[in-house]
Amino acid sequence: DFLHALSEVKPAFGADDSELEDAIPYGIIHFSQSISAILNDGMLYVENVRQQERLRHMSVLLHGPPASGKTALAAHVAMKSDFPFIKIITPASMVGFRDEVAKKDHLHKIFTDAYKSPLSLLIIDNIERLIEWNPVGPRLSNSILQALVTLLQTPPPKGHRLLILATTSQLPVMEQLDVTTAFDRQIRVPAVQNTREMEAVLAESGTFESPADVNEVLNRVREYTSSERVGVGIKTILTTAETARLSAQPAEWFAEQIAGQINRYNPYGERVAMGE
Amino acid sequence: DFLHALSEVKPAFGADDSELEDAIPYGIIHFSQSISAILNDGMLYVENVRQQERLRHMSVLLHGPPASGKTALAAHVAMKSDFPFIKIITPASMVGFRDEVAKKDHLHKIFTDAYKSPLSLLIIDNIERLIEWNPVGPRLSNSILQALVTLLQTPPPKGHRLLILATTSQLPVMEQLDVTTAFDRQIRVPAVQNTREMEAVLAESGTFESPADVNEVLNRVREYTSSERVGVGIKTILTTAETARLSAQPAEWFAEQIAGQINRYNPYGERVAMGE
Amino acid sequence: DFLHALSEVKPAFGADDSELEDAIPYGIIHFSQSISAILNDGMLYVENVRQQERLRHMSVLLHGPPASGKTALAAHVAMKSDFPFIKIITPASMVGFRDEVAKKDHLHKIFTDAYKSPLSLLIIDNIERLIEWNPVGPRLSNSILQALVTLLQTPPPKGHRLLILATTSQLPVMEQLDVTTAFDRQIRVPAVQNTREMEAVLAESGTFESPADVNEVLNRVREYTSSERVGVGIKTILTTAETARLSAQPAEWFAEQIAGQINRYNPYGERVAMGE
Amino acid sequence: DFLHALSEVKPAFGADDSELEDAIPYGIIHFSQSISAILNDGMLYVENVRQQERLRHMSVLLHGPPASGKTALAAHVAMKSDFPFIKIITPASMVGFRDEVAKKDHLHKIFTDAYKSPLSLLIIDNIERLIEWNPVGPRLSNSILQALVTLLQTPPPKGHRLLILATTSQLPVMEQLDVTTAFDRQIRVPAVQNTREMEAVLAESGTFESPADVNEVLNRVREYTSSERVGVGIKTILTTAETARLSAQPAEWFAEQIAGQINRYNPYGERVAMGE
Amino acid sequence: DFLHALSEVKPAFGADDSELEDAIPYGIIHFSQSISAILNDGMLYVENVRQQERLRHMSVLLHGPPASGKTALAAHVAMKSDFPFIKIITPASMVGFRDEVAKKDHLHKIFTDAYKSPLSLLIIDNIERLIEWNPVGPRLSNSILQALVTLLQTPPPKGHRLLILATTSQLPVMEQLDVTTAFDRQIRVPAVQNTREMEAVLAESGTFESPADVNEVLNRVREYTSSERVGVGIKTILTTAETARLSAQPAEWFAEQIAGQINRYNPYGERVAMGE
Amino acid sequence: DFLHALSEVKPAFGADDSELEDAIPYGIIHFSQSISAILNDGMLYVENVRQQERLRHMSVLLHGPPASGKTALAAHVAMKSDFPFIKIITPASMVGFRDEVAKKDHLHKIFTDAYKSPLSLLIIDNIERLIEWNPVGPRLSNSILQALVTLLQTPPPKGHRLLILATTSQLPVMEQLDVTTAFDRQIRVPAVQNTREMEAVLAESGTFESPADVNEVLNRVREYTSSERVGVGIKTILTTAETARLSAQPAEWFAEQIAGQINRYNPYGERVAMGE
């Protein structure tokens, strides 16, 4: 079964894959079964683009809360695809362009390049940033948005095949902008939901050395948040844990920071300005 | 009767028609009688432009929900018209232009080219995309909109005749922008409404091999949606079915995806953000 | 009486008048007495500009619902005026200009040209389109609007006389923009109001061959709309009738289309989105 | 008394005054005593600028309803001033400039020119048009507005004196934009208020030949408006009367048109869209 | 005491001070004790900038109603400071620049020039005008605003000292724009509050020749406004008095104009459009 | 312990640190224990960037009320870091750039420079000013905002490490703009809260010479504000105290000014326009 290879935690990355590797600094940890389901779906779309007659093009949106692992999962699927042309379009790769026209032209050029390969995979990371979304106004680049939506829906020329994996942490914005209807499929990437999943993450990552340390950390978290519910992205957990190690009181400091992430939202899920 | 030839499911496309052919990858399936009515009306307008004295120009808007087959039906009518000049203006053919002025000039140029033939047919696909509509703001290109509305209403020079077929999945937006009043006629393209119509689509397309397979799929759909009502575009059904075939559990996967399309809308028809 | 010549239905147009002729493809049909009144007023303004001492300039706004015959009536008055300089400014003649500055300059140039003749008449057709009005935003070209309003109110140099006939189907918008106060006079062009007036139109135009045919058509219309009230522009009636002739069931098809035009508005006169 | 010369109805205009003369085609009719009061105030400001030590600069706003005679009164005061430098800035003199920056520069240049004369008078006609005001949006040229407000408040260099007379029919807009605070003084120009004042206008202008004709006209007006109140600008009365003379029934036609002007406003003074 | 010299009414201006002198055409009249307090505070800030070690830079906002004397008071403090570099930035000095970028660059250049002197004083007059504020929209130049706020808060290079005096009659706008927080200190400049203060102004200025004349004027004002409260800027009082002298009935005319200023505001302090 | 050195009040700054020194004119006073906690956290992030394997990049937001000491604290941490590349980006260093594109490019260039050093620290001071935020509109530079948010989240190339310290006094705005989610960590910088903390500040700074003087000042403040609560930034206290020393009545003047700062807010914490 071609999906089998995906379940290893630390894939051995090839030499040319350094940009994709970079997107997965902590590997892929299987802290819940949703991770396998996501990877399975990803590979199903890879195989459709590779094999189907009339479907030589597919666009997939990975969405989920900030830091939940969207970019890492997209990079992982891309590496597993073995497609000859793989490219990741990040906000950082766009920041040097003068204005929205230049960005739009660059985006168009990358698609044109992809059309030259018989089998291409593009990752468009953080599409809210690509279209220069900001909630005040609200403002965005309509010209990049229009190009994006069009390119997502346009099949490559005959004899060419293209899979697009895009990521966003702003699904409601994308719904509102009608960008979601331009995608053929969607994949939801969840946050780490509870202390049990967090335990899996901390144990597998080896940030804290002994199970006892992990346990102390989890108890502190429960104390601070008065709950088993966590709702924090895996990236936040991993980097906070790493930072905590240099602190005078790692468990305490870790728990306090995680609780801070959670308490910024009130019990109704509304964001509360931290300065208030 | 000149309308008769239209009722064949898989028309034999001519050599020069590859762009139009491309718009109809799955042929035309007669899953309901509205399909014949649409094609009849389309050919009536073709004949009016060809034969009438004072009416040497006509603009028709095909509107309907996303993926309902608007582009395919317009392409089909165009192929049947046998007009010497046929051109399809798609968002993809516009994406390379620098800005709205360049797009507007290109649109104008295509009309000017069409005026050179005694008998021309233009398809303007997805006019909401052409005018760069996005619902936030809302924003759009007023200069393209103004040119479009003017060109829709302007007859070609004497001795020339022009039929314009435009498509949109945003009729309310077009009403709001007063674009609809610029069209002489409108044609409504419906979604696949219920499981009976879906059965016709799946059976004729041959995606699932046996009637038993089709039956299993339909039962699953009924189970997931708890209803006979479907309301999904034919393109979505056909591409989802094709993707499902590579899945481990095709019927299950197909039904789940179709249900997902439907459940994004609440019982009052309001869109529900998927991330909530 | 100089107004007498106006009452003929099909004026014999001169050779140089082809652009004006083009605006009146179906001639002028006297379906109600408001038509004579409009033409009388038009000629009164022609004579004022020609004869008065201190009033060497006048601007007149013809307004009415879409397709009610505004452009044809303005063209008819222009042809009857026998002024040495007559020019019609249409949206189509503006569509090739790059941007609003270019359009504004062109508009200014046409007025400057008109000032060179001792006696000039300008038709400015569809001023909502000239100023690039669209109801969303709302958006418009303020620079064209300002130029238009100023040029409407500016008398030509001494020894020159100018009559301006402008048309619009958006009177409320023009009121809102304070454009109407820039006009010296207004003329209201009504739609075809009821089945009696529609009978006159169909009978005089000769689209349907016998009075019996006309009768069948009218009965069908009454049936579809359940009313004697029509409220549709004469242009719509004439072109729909012509299209209907190629249909399998002309009377039925004509009535259905006319009813569709009417039913888009609810009983309170509010527009109802057709897609709902 | 220097104000005495103003009370003559038809001043004998000098040769160089043709542009000012043009602004007063029907002369100045003293239909009410407010006219003398306005002219008195105007000449008081002329004398202040001419004679005072510390006040070598003054800006005055003439405001009133459309067609009430603002431009004619400003031109009249300018002619009487005998200042060596007089210039009138009209919207028409601005229409040929490319954009707002060009207009702003031109405005600045005219002030700079005026500063070269020891004694200058500038008329800025229709400042709402100069700043490109339109009520939808609302939109205006902020850069022209800023220049205007600054130039209104800036005294010329030492040894130079400047009187500015500006006109507007949009006082509330000017209040809202804080333009009024930039003026040192304001003068209100009223409309013709009632049939008695209208009688004075018609009698003095001699448009209708005999007092009996005037009487018939007034009776018709009373009949149409069911009131003695008129509230129409003198320019409208004079041009409508002149046009009426070529009509078949002058008195009837005049009264109908005047009533139309009035009835566009409902009894609460709110404008009513004519098309409704 | 160094503040003592300030209390003289008519300071003897030096030769190079003509631009500052120009800002104080009527001298400084001590109509209330708030005037001395303002001048004292102004000189305190002058001395701080001159003498303190760590505070080599200070920005002060003079705010108060229109015509209350803000510019004259700032100019007076500047003249008394004897700083080697003094410059006043007025809206008039900015009006010739093409656009906001040019204005912003000029503003920056003036600060750069000031940094070259060891001891500099800049007056930025009328900052609402500098930033091109207008209440409709509202609109303003954000790029000038940003530069202004930054320059107000930036100390000059070491070895250089800078005092900035800015004026505004739109304090609420400045609060709203958060410009006030960019100032280190604020000084409030009041209007002439009552007839007693007005008496001081009229007596000291010598506009009306005898105390009896002044008395008559004040009685008229009381009559017109039915109150002892005045609330009008000193500049308005002085220029209106000067204009009144050429009028036929100076006391009456003066009182009427002053009452007009007051009555434009209703008893709740809300501005009432004069045309209503 | 490496955090120990931070607790000295007046650090001995190195020769190359003059720009950072400039940001701390009054040194760091430990008026409350929150100051140590802030410095401890700052150094923890310094050490993480220096030592961790996978975390070679970190962005930290210092936020707090105006004048609370954010810039000084960031500069202090930077000096203590001993990183080979340290740069502070202030609004003043941006004011000379022509427009937002130039500013954005400069920002990008500074990051590119920082990437050349193995160990870099950037202070981005006053990010609300950098993005040209103003609350009316609201307006801001979306292109700078997008670049900032992207650069904050982008790790430097391998072999390079970067710590970003940014400051803001507009946390709610940053929350609203979703800028805060781009930071890995946040540090809250509090105002001086009460008279006890104010006493520490005045005593340590030595602005007032004897403890008796400090006491008199504090008593006056209590009198004016009728409270022990202060809520004013340390910078305001220090500069007001310094200015007060040249005043005739230092204690009185200081207290009055401090009370003015506080009373601008009503008891509900809402800002009250000072001019009302």
Ligand SMILES: Nc1ncnc2c1ncn2[C@@H]1O[C@H](COP(=O)(O)OP(=O)(O)OP(=O)(O)O)[C@@H](O)[C@H]1O
């Ligand atoms: N199951 C997993 N899924 C995703 N990432 C994982 C998983 N296990 C470990 N990781 C690690 O977690 C991090 C996920 O970070 P990533 O940048 O992908 O999140 P993100 O959702 O894209 O964040 P952002 O919302 O900021 O774009 C990576 O370092 C990755 O190596």
Ligand SMILES: Nc1ncnc2c1ncn2[C@@H]1O[C@H](COP(=O)(O)OP(=O)(O)OP(=O)(O)O)[C@@H](O)[C@H]1O
């Ligand atoms: N009766 C039919 N009408 C239209 N399309 C049909 C029909 N039967 C089969 N098809 C197939 O369904 C697909 C319709 O897709 P098409 O792109 O035309 O939809 P659309 O409404 O234009 O979608 P979109 O809203 O994305 O523009 C085509 O592949 C076409 O071959």
Ligand SMILES: Nc1ncnc2c1ncn2[C@@H]1O[C@H](COP(=O)(O)OP(=O)(O)OP(=O)(O)O)[C@@H](O)[C@H]1O
């Ligand atoms: N009495 C009439 N008045 C006007 N047009 C008439 C009349 N009788 C027949 N016609 C015909 O009706 C048509 C009127 O169309 P016209 O373009 O003038 O309408 P319109 O009101 O300008 O439409 P639109 O709102 O689209 O600008 C013309 O073909 C004209 O020949």
Ligand SMILES: Nc1ncnc2c1ncn2[C@@H]1O[C@H](COP(=O)(O)OP(=O)(O)OP(=O)(O)O)[C@@H](O)[C@H]1O
């Ligand atoms: N007493 C009067 N005051 C002003 N104009 C008068 C008077 N008597 C006669 N007229 C004539 O009335 C006309 C006034 O027109 P004018 O253009 O000045 O009006 P306006 O208020 O400037 O109009 P608009 O609002 O269009 O600018 C002129 O033709 C003038 O000769």
Ligand SMILES: Nc1ncnc2c1ncn2[C@@H]1O[C@H](COP(=O)(O)OP(=O)(O)OP(=O)(O)O)[C@@H](O)[C@H]1O
């Ligand atoms: N005590 C005083 N304070 C200020 N100005 C005074 C005083 N006494 C007399 N004046 C005179 O009053 C005038 C004040 O005008 P100034 O231009 O300074 O007012 P302003 O508040 O700046 O007005 P604006 O709001 O229009 O900018 C000057 O002519 C000045 O000579």
Ligand SMILES: Nc1ncnc2c1ncn2[C@@H]1O[C@H](COP(=O)(O)OP(=O)(O)OP(=O)(O)O)[C@@H](O)[C@H]1O
């Ligand atoms: N504990 C402290 N923390 C910060 N600053 C201190 C402290 N003790 C003394 N100071 C002094 O207080 C001043 C703080 O000013 P700083 O410019 O850092 O404030 P800020 O919060 O950045 O102000 P702004 O909101 O205007 O940017 C400096 O002069 C600094 O030397």
Ligand SMILES: [Mg+2]
């Ligand atoms: Mg990501």
Ligand SMILES: [Mg+2]
């Ligand atoms: Mg389509």
Ligand SMILES: [Mg+2]
């Ligand atoms: Mg028309």
Ligand SMILES: [Mg+2]
């Ligand atoms: Mg006028």
Ligand SMILES: [Mg+2]
């Ligand atoms: Mg001033």
Ligand SMILES: [Mg+2]
């Ligand atoms: Mg700071």
